[in-house]
Amino acid sequence: MPPRLSPTVRQQRLGLELRKMREHAGMTPKAIAAALGTDVPKISQMENGKSGISADRLNSWAVSCKCTNAGLVEALTLMTHDRGRHWWHSFRGRIPNGMLDIAELEHHAESMLVLNTVSIPGLLQTGRYASAVFARLRPPLPRHDADARTAFRIQRQQILGDGRKPLVAFIHEAALRMQFGGPAVLRDQLASLLDDADRPWITLRAIPFSVDTYPGSGEDLFYAHGHVPELDTVQIDLLQSPQFIHAEAELDSYRAIVAESETTALSPEDSRDFIHLIMKDLKG
Template sequence: MPPRLSPTVRQQRLGIELRKMREHADMTAKAMAAALGTDVAKISQMENGKAGISTDRLNSWAVSSKCGNTSLIEALTLMTHDRGKRWWHSFRGRVPSGMLDIAELEYHAESLLVLNTVSIPGLLQTSQYSAAMFSRLRPPLPRHDTEVRTAFRIQRQQVLTGGTSPFTAFIHEAALRMQFGGPAVLRDQLASLLHDASRPGITIRAIPFSLDTYPGSGEDLFFAQGPVPELDTVQIDLTQGPQFIHAEAELDSYRAIIAESEAIALSPDDSIDFIHRIATDLEG
């Protein structure tokens, strides 16, 4: 099978964990190739996510690396089984690949958490709000591209159906007041937000301006919990597209930001009252 030309972030992540495992054992790629009965080029392809790895070969890799982390090995084994196409594959070539990677990350996460400072989280946006967000991009997107990206964002929200993956949103007051598309769009968005707060598995907590502190640097933060802590992932939005973070030191830093947010944010009930007051201000 030829190497993948464009491996997904999830496929790359599997390869990264394989490389970490090998390097932790102080094994060279040549030594791993010899242990698995393959060549160095194949080892490189697997570690770059450009080639898949079978369950048997993964187990041999773990044994050769003297890895005793059975929970991690089991989680990686499940990743090797995931080769079917999901709904987002129908959007390939129609939206940026980073958007597909986000949908894949959400689908496989054990739980999801966001910290937004400027806009309402994508998984909670109305179609009108989402379209307004995409319409503000510069240079402007063609109308068709805006429509497709909006449809994709709305379809992503199916991951919240049924509450199987708990979702927590910390939303700063700035994001609750920032208008994209005008006051009518924001009023509808806040009403939708209040409805979402009553759905199973969804927790919304507001962070008001009145607090004398704010954790982090103000960037929007998306935290996807993996089946084991080693497979947690943080995604942040940059001008050039989404950035995915999985280095342990950086993950610890973002975990600290999340812990601070949990400590200072309003309770879910107080957050609902707070959002109600903002919505009332818009009506005045």
């Protein structure tokens, strides 16, 4: 099979974990190639995500590297199984690849957490609100591109439909008051947010301006919990494209932000009351 030209973030992550395992064992690419009965170029392709790896070969890789982290090996083995097409593949070529990677990340997450300071989390946006968010991008998107991104964002929300993916959403008051599309759009969005909060697998917690200190880093962030903590991933929104973070030191920083958010945010019950108050403040 020829090498992949554009490996997904998930495929790149699997390759990165293979390389980390090899380097931790002090093995060279040549040594691991000899152990697996392959060549160095193939090892390079596996480690950069351009070539897949079978479950059997991954387990041989782990044995050769004397990796004793059974949970990690099992989780990496699961990553080798998913080679089929998913709904987001139908959007390839219509929206940026980074957005497809977000859907893939959500699909494979054990649970999800978002911390938003500018806008309502994409997984909880209404269609009109999402359209208004994309309309404010500069330079402006062509209409068909904006419509494709809106449709993609709404379809992503199917991940929350059956309750198998718990979501915790920390939303700052700034995001709750930002009027993308005007007061009527925001009012409908906040009402929809309250409806979402009624679902037992969605936890909504507001962070008001009045808290003594805000723990967030300023970016809207998405924290995807992997099958094991070593495979957690943080995605933050940047103007150019989403950024995916999985270095352990950086993950620890974001875990600290999440932990502090849990102590400063309003309770789910108080958050509902807080959103009702914001809705009453809306004019128009």
